[in-house]
Amino acid sequence: MKKVHPAVVGAQPFQLAEHRPVERLFEDAEGRDRLEKSLSRYPEKKGALLPMLAYAQERNGWLSPEAMEEIAEALDLTPAYVRSVATFYTMYAKRPVGRYWIQVCTCISCHVNRGEEVFESFLEHTGTRAGEVSEDGRYTVIEAECLGACGFATVVQVNDRYFENVTPETVPEVLAQLEPGEPEA
């Protein structure tokens, strides 16, 4: 039997477990520094849009309308344009999510490898319904389209980490690995 394991290659460094949900983005040195560094990499301000959306999610945990407006202003774009880009990508949360945002792929390869059962198992073990934040603020579980690791179905993304070969039975093992300091199973 395949053993569930975190993917070797980390995903983007956003969606960390610790968020500062009410902070504005560019009013302190940290935010301004991120903005300036990002702007320096592109010929047009618009090029920094995706990195700044990622930064907002990293800092706030989700993309609030206020954050999108702040980004629009910083990049000389309209809020409507920023929102249209943000809503195109499922990797950006458009509403608050739990500390651990669990995205279960149920696309074709994962579908034939019990993806829906894995999804149901996560709901059961986190005590949540699809898309809601658990009472303790720890978990949000959603279904995701193909996560691009089809050879390792079922694939689950938790914040910035991929877990591969997940089965309904190994869901508790994945959850146990989320907290820092927890021994790897």
Ligand code: FES
């Ligand atoms: S179908 Fe699940 S990762 Fe591609």
